[in-house]
Amino acid sequence: MGMSVTISTATEDDAEKILKLQYLCYQREAELYGDYGIEPLTQTLAALRAELGEGCVLVARLGEEVVGSVRGTVDSDGTARIAKLIVHPRMQRHGLGGRLLRAIEERLAAEREAKRFQLFTGHRSEGNLRLYRRLGYAQTGTEQINRRLSLVTMEKPVETSTFAASA
Template sequence: MGMSVTISAATDEDVEQILKLQYLCYQSEAALYGDYGIEPLTQTLDDLRAELARGCVLVARLGEEVVGSVRGRVEDDGTAVIGKLIVHPRMQRHGLGRRLLSAVEERLARERSARRYRLSTGHRSEGNIRLYRRLGYTPVATEQVSSRLSMVTLEKAPQSSPAGGEVSRTYAASA
């Protein structure tokens, strides 16, 4: 597919496009759970600007258009909390979500010394859960938020290196 999508840090100029895309992407989630009061749909520009100031926000751009985004922050214990992974509906199913997630993991490890990654999604959002599992995340908890919605929390330990990091660590432990 001949699309050249670039991933980079979001700037203040991107805030309105990110929020618009967020509203668009979370409509299907809201419909799935029958709840249009979910936080991604009620978030304001000021909320998002504050997130941009204190965390790591990435955007995927196709030309001038923001077609995807993800954000993360690292808590005091080294846990990187990743959220709001969004990809424009017409750009979905091309691996862009995977690219965004890998990019934010890598940046949080490099710039903020993340020791593990955590994300949450609704229990009926099967596509999300499948993607996260494929990328090495394991469900660790489920919390009932309302009669219609439970949030599944998934976690992943960072790799020490992209290829074979786990293997060498196992050998080191048994040597």
């Protein structure tokens, strides 16, 4: 009998698992852009632990194994910045990335009063761009980081009907 993937709030005990998964997942991005010095590959465990305390971090678990994660914060103007959406390579293309993204959106809207969602990805990351567009994100800007990488910023408003309490 197969196990189902559950999504929950990350705990301090998940920090090392998330960091290892992040390192695995960002290898493809590093290869795509020819840059193995990108922040997700150089982030320290201490920095990740600080993110656990500051923002909202969710994990996807298959049994005890962390197979996905996503992070988000909300600033004073209500912009939720979503980052580091990762899914283990063997679990990709099964809808888990979309489930994680929707879960963090719901959490940030309900608990942190987000008014809009914002995220970014590299201009060559076609799978990411397709996922974000499919889930309602629209491109709002592009910033050239270096000759190999431009970051595409995407946003969407919070759909208040989706998050309104039912009567």
